[in-house]
């Protein structure tokens with residue numbers, strides 16, 4: 001494993017190994033507190049973040065390393081004065097690993113191809129692999145298995161989180177049903193993942209109900225009213241959750257209560273969203289150790 005750019009680049013074994021390592025670290029964090037001594041992570045952000053930024057920074061700190069935060073708005077790259085290729089070459093001279101949240105997956109790949117240090121995808125418009133690796137850890141903890149599972153996803157599916165979840169489900173043999181409007185379908189199809197406009201079909205027998213924001217970071221505010229109208233029937237509310245009483249509720253967050261999910265569901269005993277957020281920390285540690293040690 002050289003980089004984490006896409007879940008699709010990882011084998012089933014690599015995914016399961018990362019989850020296993022995260023479980024070990026979560027159980028005994030003290031055993032790992034100097035594993036990244038003298039190592040430096042560079043965090044590059046083109047978009048906002050709470051969970052990804054904090055979980056990576058705390059992960060590096062607790063592993064004994066150091067993080068530098070770099071806001072692209074204040075960089076020669078962000079100002080159009082330096083290419084991504086040259087930026088990649090320069091940062092490889094200073095730090096040991098880069099975690100980047102960029103708009104474009106192509107730019108992320110270019111960062112990885114032109115530098116000679118590991119690059120971690122902290123979210124692009126196309127994928128959010130670290131999120132989904134953490135989510136698999138959460139699902140395994142809660143259901144005590146990663147097989148014989150059905151995940152139902154509702155809402156905007158032309159979406160980074162949906163794409164990474166689809167790759168992961170297909171690799172691990174998890175059944176997935178994606179319910180979304182026709183104009184917000186995933187950008188690809190993959191074995192084992194059904195795409196439908198029928199929420200009743202998607203929720204049937206689901207073990208996990210998963211949603212993401214209707215207004216991802218890159219979507220302009222001017223599109224809000226129209227999208228809310230198109231997505232309304234995909235909202236996860238108590239009526240929908242009742243159709244699969246065993247289902248747990250997941251959301252990568254940030255959530256807009258009253259849009260993709262109601263507060264009633266977010267705060268219900270079916271909701272595991274805050275444990276899900278916590279597990280970002282444990283999986284980031286596993287990712288960093290696999291890439292650097």
Ligand code: CP
Nearest residue numbers: 049050051052252253
């Ligand atoms: N889920 C997630 O990546 O959250 P942030 O945008 O806050 O990092």
Ligand code: NVA
Nearest residue numbers: 161212216217252253
């Ligand atoms: N799809 C969302 C995920 C946020 C973690 C976005 O890109 O904003």
